Amino acid sequence: MSKILIVEDEISIAELEKDYLELSGFEVEIENDGTTGLKRALEEDFDLYILDLMLPGTDGFEICRKIRENKNIPIIMVSAKKDDIDKIRGLGLGADDYITKPFSPSEMVARVKAHLSRYERLIGSGMPVNDIIEIRGLKIDKTARRVYINGEEKNFTTKEFDLLTFLAQNPNHVFTKEELFSRIWDMESIGDIATVTVHIKKIREKIEMNTAKPQYIETIWGVGYRFKV
Ligand code: CA
Numbered sequence: 001m002s003k004i005l006i007v008e009d010e011i012s013i014a015e016l017e018k019d020y021l022e023l024s025g026f027e028v029e030i031e032n033d034g035t036t037g038l039k040r041a042l043e044e045d046f047d048l049y050i051l052d053l054m055l056p057g058t059d060g061f062e063i064c065r066k067i068r069e070n071k072n073i074p075i076i077m078v079s080a081k082k083d084d085i086d087k088i089r090g091l092g093l094g095a096d097d098y099i100t101k102p103f104s105p106s107e108m109v110a111r112v113k114a115h116l117s118r119y120e121r122l123i124g125s126g127m128p129v130n131d132i133i134e135i136r137g138l139k140i141d142k143t144a145r146r147v148y149i150n151g152e153e154k155n156f157t158t159k160e161f162d163l164l165t166f167l168a169q170n171p172n173h174v175f176t177k178e179e180l181f182s183r184i185w186d187m188e189s190i191g192d193i194a195t196v197t198v199h200i201k202k203i204r205e206k207i208e209m210n211t212a213k214p215q216y217i218e219t220i221w222g223v224g225y226r227f228k229v
Contacts, residue, residue: 002047002116003027007037007063008078009055013101017050020105021112034058041067048116050108051095053079053088061088068094069134074115078103093151133168135229138207138216140165147207154206159184163196164203167217167227176224200225 004021008014009032018028029046031037035057041049049067053060064075077095079085085098096115099108131142137150145161147154156164162184167175175183177193185195200219204211218228 001025001027003029003045004048004050004112005037005041005044005046006030006050007034007041007055007060008032008050008052009034010052013052016105017108020109024109024113026112032056034060034063038063038066042070046073047119048074048076048112050076050078050112053077053081053084061093064088064093064095069132072119074119076108076111076115133165135168135171136215138168140168149207156203156206160199160203160206163199164207164217167225171227171229174220174223174226180224 004026014030021028034055038058051060074096076097078099080101133140139148147156177196180196208214
């Protein structure tokens with residue numbers, strides 16, 4: 001039986017959702033407070049989350065973000081304001097669906113079923129769910145080869161992506177420019193270690209708030225670079 005967590009502070013809405021979902025054979029748990037909701041979402045096993053956006057304690061944005069850092073389970077976001085839905089879509093937090101209040105409970109059940117079966121197909125197909133590295137506002141989707149800073153996608157060339165991913169996968173390890181060049185560029189590549197410097201500079205321009213004080217890729221003078229965590 002699929003287990004669903006509803007995080008919703010309007011008790012009547014939460015109860016209505018729960019009733020309809022239970023009638024369709026789902027097991028449903030409710031949390032009315034965002035902070036407790038987030039804690040349970042991360043600590044317990046659920047098959048789908050329904051998150052209200054405006055919540056006491058931790059809000060739905062943050063819960064969605066935190067769940068996505070850890071799990072690929074479907075997330076449906078609910079909001080009373082269409083503007084907020086547009087905003088969360090824009091942030092690319094990784095929710096699977098968005099519903100505006102008021103909604104019809106049977107529509108919600110239909111969407112829950114659709115997302116659960118899509119997710120089960122995905123898992124059953126043996127297709128790897130996206131392999132994601134997430135460190136402070138930086139998100140690297142290795143499967144889709146995409147990079148996001150605070151939810152905003154940045155365009156990376158192949159080598160920039162490979163270099164950033166390699167460093168992020170080996171945090172706190174200092175690599176010399178020679179090591180990085182031989183790891184990321186193949187032997188026949190034309191270029192030298194200056195290529196590494198140029199690429200690091202370009203990556204920093206895309207991911208750092210202040211390239212003079214990089215918070216991700218640190219220069220170790222006279223040695224090379226390391227990815228800070
Ligand atoms: Ca609310």
